[in-house]
Amino acid sequence: MHLSLPCFGFALLNAITTVAIAPAPLLGPAYPPPTDLTTTSSVVPKAWAEVANTLTSWTASKDPVEGQVPDFGSYTFSVGAFSMYDPGATEMLQYHHTAPDVKNSTTGATEADGDSVYRIESVSKVFTVYLTLIKIGSVYWDRSITEFIPYLADFAKKTTPDPLNVVDWTDVTLGALAGHLAGVPRDISIASDDVLLSQGLDVSAEGLPPLNVSDPSSIDPCFRYDNATNTSCMGTPYLEAVTKRPPIFLPWSTPIYSNLAYNLLSLALTNITNQTFAAALQKDMLDPLSLTSTGLSGTKNLSHVIIPGGLSDASIDTTDYASGELYSSVNDLAKFGIAILNSTLLPAEETRKWLKPITHTSSLDLSVGRPWEIYRITQPVTGRTNDLYAKDGAGTGYSSFLILSPDHGAGFSILISGVQDPSKACSAVADALTSIVLPAFEAQAATEASQHFAGTYISRTPGLNSSIELVVNASYGPGLVLNSWVSNGTDMFSWLIAAGITDELSLFPTDLRSAPADKVGQWAFRATYGNSSLMSTEGLGPFMKQTVGAEIFQAVDSYFYGGVSLDLFVVDVDGNGSATS
Structure with missing residues (x-):
């Protein structure tokens, strides 16, 4: 007996019911992803209009936004949403504001x-990791950087171990470099990064010993490279600078943000592929995806x-091209x-690995x-x-998410851009989007689940x-709620309660499908068990809370009959993603 919807050959009738207390959800989506983010039937456009009104009010007000951002209207910015299931979202869900300095600029847009x-x-950095996965895959993550950068390999061989002062390369x-777990320094020192040296301060007055900037052993090899002169520290001087800086932590100890790490990753990729970073980026990513506004030379x-306030360094290229020097647009x-999201340039398995915390x-x-x-x-x-898998960016005159x-x-x-730190x-x-539009995504997914599966x-x-009755009731909890379940005349809930298993079930989508989302096929859902008499965890410690909450991720597939899980439910769907049986 296969305890799934197709085995019973169920016909679907409309029904809406309310229920009580929900079991805890699995990590992941509560419903199949929403496919309509733009029509008048969707709740998302209304939420987007609310965000637009919020941003408009901010630009017109002199009051600090969130108590942190005065004169919001002085920033020029572009904001957009996108969906792999609704192509129209990219064009429809946008908002732009142009500040006076850009409107009156004689340079740029x-x-x-x-x-x-x-x-x-x-x-x-996302582009750098994506390109690395495209070119060589995650199988390289556990290999040492010394295998691919000879200078570092030679340095490691010749250097006496000194954990406090020298990185053991x-x-x-x-993989550690890509995940901020290498323990390496954040940056090398160029003149503009060394605060005391670049600001011309009297170091003796600041309580620090003086440095002889003419003595190569006293300063970073890249100190003489100054962005104000539009020069870059690259090649051997860069690697010399890298090896002169001490470690922050041992590898795999704690996450420490590092720009240097991504530059090393790109150098390794170049040596592995015999292709420059710029050439690989163009050929293997920008061209296939038609990213015509994206690149290393966005100001040509x-x-x-x-260009906020005619900012002169908007066009400067530095050695940090792999960590922070790309240009792009919201459309790109x-x-x-x-x-x-769609695994366009990667195998789906590689994408699933990538979209996980480390x-x-x-x-x-x-x-x-x-x-x-x-x-x-x-x-x-x-x-x-x-x-939410996010990456922010911040530098002189620009910020991004x-x-x-x-x-x-x-x-x-x-x-976003602005003369003041944006x-x-x-x-x-980002707070406005995630507090207003993100819940609308969830609400739209729930609405579509009700239309297609309830x-x-x-x-x-x-x-x-x-028979089985499924309902959607977000106030009860996430997922498709199994409101009643009769199998061969037996009330399965009564049986499950008597067996001490559960008196509540909610179904959550898996990514197991017999066909793509736009094709006729079968979709697998998994149910999580709840017990209304045990659902309150108020006042409990962390370990008891998980035990009382049934440790949901451990409980899936715990009960089966004839080798088939009691929590497996398979739905036949048509080409519109609607259940047929």
Whole structure:
């Protein structure tokens, strides 16, 4: 007896019912991803209009936004949403604001739109990791950087171990570099980075010993390279500078943000592939995805480039090209984000590996991936945890965010510029999007799940009294709630209660499908068990809370009959993603 919907040959009837207390959800989507983010039937356009009104009010007000961002209207910015299931979202869900300094600029663009080009700063790191996965795959993550950069291999052989002052490069892997777990320094020192030296301070007055900047042994080899002269520290001087800086932690100890790590990753990729980073980026990513506004030289055509206050260093290339020097637009970032979510250039398995945390920070709300900053958001209605795979970028005059919500097959991009540091302004926009539009994604997914899957499934077999009723009730909890279940005349809930298993079930989508989302096929759902008499965890410690909550991730597939899980439910769907049986 296969305890899944097709085995009973259920016919679907419409039914809506209310229920009580929900079991805890699995990590991941509560419903199949929403496919309509743009029509009048969707709740998302209304939420987007609310965000637009919020941003408009901010630009018109002199009051600090979130108490942190004064004169919000002084920033030029472009904001967009995108969806792998609704192509129209990219064009429809955008908002742009042009500040007076850009409107009156004699250099670059004078009006922000979807094709406006901004420096994306450290969002560049996502491009670097993506390119690495495209070119060589994650099988290289556990290999040492010394295998691919001879200078570091030679340095490691010749150097006496000194854990406090010298990085042991043999222990530094490509995967650790990509995930901020290599323990290596954040940056090398160029003149503009060394605060005391670049600011011309009297170091003796500051209590520090003087440095002889003419003595090569006293300063970083890259100190003589100054961005103000549009020069870069590259090649051997760069690697000399890398090896002169002491470690921050041992590899795999704790996440420490590093720009240097991504430059080393790109150098390794170049040596492995015998192809420059720029050439590989163009051939293997930008061209296939038609990212015409993205690249390392975004200011060659200034007509689309946003340059706040005529900022002179908007066009400067440095050695940090792999960690923070790319340019892009919200239209291009939409294509880029969709390509990641849709596994356009990677095997789906590689994408699933990539969109996972590899460590945590000291904040319960933030984990770390390669190079993801993973924000753990609580959906306000259902209380479900929604992981957002994001990367921010911040530098002189520019700030950015790329935010992916794999649970919804959708995401956001934020590009902002200003003479004053725009990073807090960028975060304020991200907060608005995730507090208003992200819940709308969830609500739209719930609405579509109700339309496509809720109802009563009744056996077509003559004389067989078997039925299942599914409902969607977000106030009860996430997922498709199994409101009643009769199998061959037996009330399965009564049986499950008597067996001490559960009196509540909610179904959650898996990614197991017999055909793509737009094809006729079967979709597998898994149910989580709950017990209304044990659901309250208020006042419990962390270990007891998990035990009382049935340790949901451990409980799946715990009960089966005839080798088939009692929590497996398979639905036949048509080409529109609607259940047929």
